Amino acid sequence: MAQLFFFYLAGIIVLTSILVVALRNPVYSALSLLIMFFHVAGLYVTLHAEFVAAVQIIVYAGAILVLYLFVVMLLNLHREDRYHAQFPLATLLGVTILTEVILLMLQRGDSGAPVATPVIAPPTPAIGNTEAIGEVLYSTYVFPFEVASLILLVAMIGAIVLAKQDLFEQKG
């Protein structure tokens, strides 16, 4: 039953990921990416990572997808056919990576190691997932937390400098 959930979510994720790169209309690609984000959130829920699931929906499905859509509309891509000409290169890379993955899995089978005890992470019954993250984030990982703020500051300055360039030129 647990595996049923996993296979449903994973199947939809694979399907929509393929659609993202296969669909010719970039807006449709973005929308199938949205469906993928929701199913990834579902996968996080089955892994007892509720906070990450909520973040997945709020940040990725809510904010980042809007950003993607704006980029698509900004660039005015009617139908993007240019990248579909890279089929040979993509096949080469894809086959190479697939071979590596298969080799790794075979190796694992040889060593007799148990193949990934599936999906169920040990539940944390005493405290919630968000609480656990909070406790660790604001004690052990304070420094990365503050650095994240700095990185976001840099990202924002970069975005404004790049996107507002035309306006600066008009003013100055």
Next chain:
Amino acid sequence: MAGSEQLLDYLGRYFPVLLFIGIALAFGVVTLVLSYFVQPKYPESEKLSTYECGSEPFSDARMPFPVRYYIFAMLFVIFDIEVIFLYPWAVTFFKIGLVGLIEMLIFIALFVVAYVYAWKKGALEWD
């Protein structure tokens, strides 16, 4: 398998969420399908043409958006992430206490710098 039952019990708590998703989907689908079957259909070339507040459409709707939309989306993403960091902080506020408060103040101070920068550069203005 005990783990499976545990997971089912756990996912059972997400049943309301599934119910919400189901109702939302059903609402959209039922509305469209029902209105498709109920509506009167008298198609005419004038009726089927693009409606644009009464005036004649004069160009393709897929025109490039101004770059300003992108700035607003970018700012939204950044401040969205800031708010995300506030959730675990609020939940554990009593446990981490004063240290947590100071950490969060430093964190938000950096965002205030970003906010002031965006404001001064006119990124929040439309024209």
